[in-house]
Amino acid sequence: xxxxxxxxxxxxxxLKLMRLFNLDEVSLRELNQALHDCNGSDxxxxxxxxxxxxxxxxxxxIDAPLEVTVNGHVGYYCAGMNKQGQVTIRGNAGxxxxxxxxxxxxxxxxxASQYAGASAHGGLLVIEGNAGSRCGISMKxxxxxxxxxxxxxxxxxxxxxxxxxxxxxxxxxxxSLYEARIFVxxxxxxxxxxxxxxxxxxxxxxxxxxxxxxxxxxxxxxxGFRRYGSARKLYHFNIDNVDAY
Amino acid sequence: MCGIVGLFSKSPSxxxxxxxxxxxxxxxxxxxxxxxxxxxxxxxxxxxSMTKITLLSRDGEFDWQxxxxxxxxxxxxxxSLKSAxxxxxxxxxxxxxxxxxxVAGEHPELYINxxxxxxxxxxxxxxxxxxxxxxxxSAMQGTHALGHTRMATExxxxxxxxxxxxxxEDLCLVHNGSLSNHNRLREFLVxxxxxxxxxxxxxxxxxxxxxxxxxxxSLDEALQAALLDLDGFYxxxxxxxxxxxxxxxxxxxxxAVMAETGDWVAMASEYRAIAVLPGADQAECWEPEPATxxxxxx
Numbered sequence: 001x002x003x004x005x006x007x008x009x010x011x012x013x014x015l016k017l018m019r020l021f022n023l024d025e026v027s028l029r030e031l032n033q034a035l036h037d038c039n040g041s042d043x044x045x046x047x048x049x050x051x052x053x054x055x056x057x058x059x060x061x062i063d064a065p066l067e068v069t070v071n072g073h074v075g076y077y078c079a080g081m082n083k084q085g086q087v088t089i090r091g092n093a094g095x096x097x098x099x100x101x102x103x104x105x106x107x108x109x110x111x112a113s114q115y116a117g118a119s120a121h122g123g124l125l126v127i128e129g130n131a132g133s134r135c136g137i138s139m140k141x142x143x144x145x146x147x148x149x150x151x152x153x154x155x156x157x158x159x160x161x162x163x164x165x166x167x168x169x170x171x172x173x174x175x176s177l178y179e180a181r182i183f184v185x186x187x188x189x190x191x192x193x194x195x196x197x198x199x200x201x202x203x204x205x206x207x208x209x210x211x212x213x214x215x216x217x218x219x220x221x222x223x224g225f226r227r228y229g230s231a232r233k234l235y236h237f238n239i240d241n242v243d244a245y
Numbered sequence: 246m247c248g249i250v251g252l253f254s255k256s257p258s259x260x261x262x263x264x265x266x267x268x269x270x271x272x273x274x275x276x277x278x279x280x281x282x283x284x285x286x287x288x289x290x291x292x293x294s295m296t297k298i299t300l301l302s303r304d305g306e307f308d309w310q311x312x313x314x315x316x317x318x319x320x321x322x323x324x325s326l327k328s329a330x331x332x333x334x335x336x337x338x339x340x341x342x343x344x345x346x347x348v349a350g351e352h353p354e355l356y357i358n359x360x361x362x363x364x365x366x367x368x369x370x371x372x373x374x375x376x377x378x379x380x381x382x383s384a385m386q387g388t389h390a391l392g393h394t395r396m397a398t399e400x401x402x403x404x405x406x407x408x409x410x411x412x413x414e415d416l417c418l419v420h421n422g423s424l425s426n427h428n429r430l431r432e433f434l435v436x437x438x439x440x441x442x443x444x445x446x447x448x449x450x451x452x453x454x455x456x457x458x459x460x461x462x463s464l465d466e467a468l469q470a471a472l473l474d475l476d477g478f479y480x481x482x483x484x485x486x487x488x489x490x491x492x493x494x495x496x497x498x499x500x501a502v503m504a505e506t507g508d509w510v511a512m513a514s515e516y517r518a519i520a521v522l523p524g525a526d527q528a529e530c531w532e533p534e535p536a537t538x539x540x541x542x543x
Contacts, residue, residue: 054516054518054520073530075515075516075517092530094515111530111532113500113502113532114498114500133497133535152535
């Protein structure tokens, strides 16, 4: 039975050793503090978090090679800013899961809400269910693999990184896209401004196969994906548009 | 930011604890809306052609006993008036319009929170935990209920600015978001004969639905029309005599989660408000799609 103390050093040390956090019994602050106390360390350890009940910012701000299993649904910003951590959410994630992730892996076994992986710079985000709107908005280098479908405005203003959607994509996919690359297996409801379909070469199929394997997604054939990217007409200055400025 | 919750019972055990569960959901939404709190509870349907009315005193202290006597005299056959702080519920044997007219003439200090047959609306400034205590929400039983916690963004924090807003007999609206065309729309609706008590944008959304329903549209049609006529951000929950409906704007920035079990259907701004319900971890959970009307009824 874990205590519900105020988080003095001694108690936090004992909590860390147990590596099981029941959020009915210890506070979210204590969990995140214990995770942050590992920041900068190379030690890999396994953690389990239970009774999350939609709480916000669960396991946000990790900067160590920790393996964290979150059993239950989470609210906003779970595993936000993750660096090195391997976070698995066994349930659904609220808005902004893995927001601004730098490296490591975040896996959601259920569905993710809006702006999953927003502005993430690196690492891999895997969503085994569906993702909501604005998935990968302003992504800056992360790879995102979604087993199901995504909502509208996926990869909005996405700058760098790759997105693999095994199901369908909602409207305005890739609006105002920079250099991120998008692969969709199912239907695309519509493309956003400056997003165009590009030819799918063999090298791209290999890339998709590799990402699916990395994501541990089986039963999806890498053949049959379509590739989307930027037409590069929007973000390069065009003298013909000078009147618009 | 605001918090919305809705709970629709599919079993007697939920009906018996409806208020208690709704109160817990609302308290989870405290951070989303600490300014004011409101609930619409559907319970104790008025018999026959009787009309149920929720009154709100704007003057704080009010002589509800005196009001009870007066209502019995003016509207013979009325039920006894039940007061809770600055609110009171009374059933009368007359149409709501007659009561409204009488109150406007004799008691302009009173605000009519709701009219219908089973809906009661309670709303007040303050934290959810305080407001639900003041009105004894936890002890309420009923078939379904909506609640709102408000963080004011575009107009003042008063009781009248609080949600839910009545949109007609047994109909009410709670809103998370902000509308950008509410001033012009209010001017239009005033010309159609609607009354507004505040400068609040959500009251305009409620007025809009009232007008559409008055003009003969079904609730579903009125909500489809709202998608074209309301400009702004919104997740709406609309309470009806037999259930509730949910609508998000086409951009759908404002969060919404729905969940269902064999015993209940719930909606909330965030899952954590649903997590307090029995069996929530086994519930089917999903996000309502943008620009899509969802509805449940008994």
